Amino acid sequence: MNFGIVVFPPKAVQDAANSYRKRFDPHYTLIQPHLTIREAEAWDEESLKQAVSWLTAVSAKHAPFSVRLNRFSTFYPVSNVVYMAPERPEPLAKLHEAVCQGPLALSERKYTFAPHLTVAQEVGGDEMHDIYASLRPVPLDFPFVVDRLHLLYQTDNGAWTAHQTFLLQGQG
Numbered sequence: 001m002n003f004g005i006v007v008f009p010p011k012a013v014q015d016a017a018n019s020y021r022k023r024f025d026p027h028y029t030l031i032q033p034h035l036t037i038r039e040a041e042a043w044d045e046e047s048l049k050q051a052v053s054w055l056t057a058v059s060a061k062h063a064p065f066s067v068r069l070n071r072f073s074t075f076y077p078v079s080n081v082v083y084m085a086p087e088r089p090e091p092l093a094k095l096h097e098a099v100c101q102g103p104l105a106l107s108e109r110k111y112t113f114a115p116h117l118t119v120a121q122e123v124g125g126d127e128m129h130d131i132y133a134s135l136r137p138v139p140l141d142f143p144f145v146v147d148r149l150h151l152l153y154q155t156d157n158g159a160w161t162a163h164q165t166f167l168l169q170g171q172g
Helices: 011-024 045-061 090-099 125-135
Strands: 002-007 035-042 065-074 082-086 117-120 142-146 148-154 160-167
Touching (some): 002 090, 011 082, 011 125, 045 148, 045 160, 065 090, 065 125, 117 125
Antiparallel strands (some): 002 148, 065 082, 065 142, 148 160
16 A cells, blocks of 8 residues: 655645646645655555654654745756745755654655645646746745644545644654
């Protein structure tokens, strides 16, 4: 079964993201707006057990932190994705690095980790440029606190749902 680790932003951010995702993201119905902390991977029962134990330990050490999504950006030319970007990616990158060690260490990385909330993907080049050109001038100001991680699993119909939630309990 496939598992992934994400942060879900608050409802106001999800509503704003979904206003774009419903038009530009074919995954709109499969997963709610999120910031990926660790890419999806197939795990057996033992891997899942180790992951839960590791995430429990990581979340006990990490304190909640603030994030502010403040602009639209794109991964072009690497991929035709438009996303909401954090003003300061470092806290999310630090959480990613902590999660992706021990039993969750990544043997190979497809991309350098860049925290983001996708609003458009799997679109053609011209369409991606049009979407980005229309969204780039749109002001964003979505501050929120990241205080939990979510371990998700993929259901048989391709949708993602929560397996377990881990509260960040460390001291700042």
